[in-house]
Amino acid sequence: MPRYxxxxxxxxxxxxxxxxxxxxxxxxPCPQGxxxxxxxxxxxxxxxxxxxxxxxxxxxxxxxCCGGGCGC
Numbered sequence: 780m781p782r783y784x785x786x787x788x789x790x791x792x793x794x795x796x797x798x799x800x801x802x803x804x805x806x807x808p809c810p811q812g813x814x815x816x817x818x819x820x821x822x823x824x825x826x827x828x829x830x831x832x833x834x835x836x837x838x839x840x841x842x843x844c845c846g847g848g849c850g851c
Contacts, residue, residue: 784821789813 780797787794787809796807808814 783807784819785809785816786819787811787813788815788817793819 781800781803783796783798783803785794785796785807786792790809790811790813792809792811794807794810798805803818806814807816807818809816
């Protein structure tokens with residue numbers, strides 16, 4: 780089940796809620812009882828080395844965030 784991170788605007792607490800994706804947009808009350816919360820954008824980073832240790836990169840050539848077209 781996906782985990783969503785929220786922050787309370789009243790007290791600043793950050794907390795997580797496990798719920799189905801169908802309920803992702805629903806508000807979540809703060810554990811301290813406050814109702815003014817906002818869902819945070821979570822990012823996932825996956826790093827590591829692939830291959831057999833030969834030093835070859837497992838990243839695709841010419842990639843980047845948009846396929847290399849934006850110069851980022």
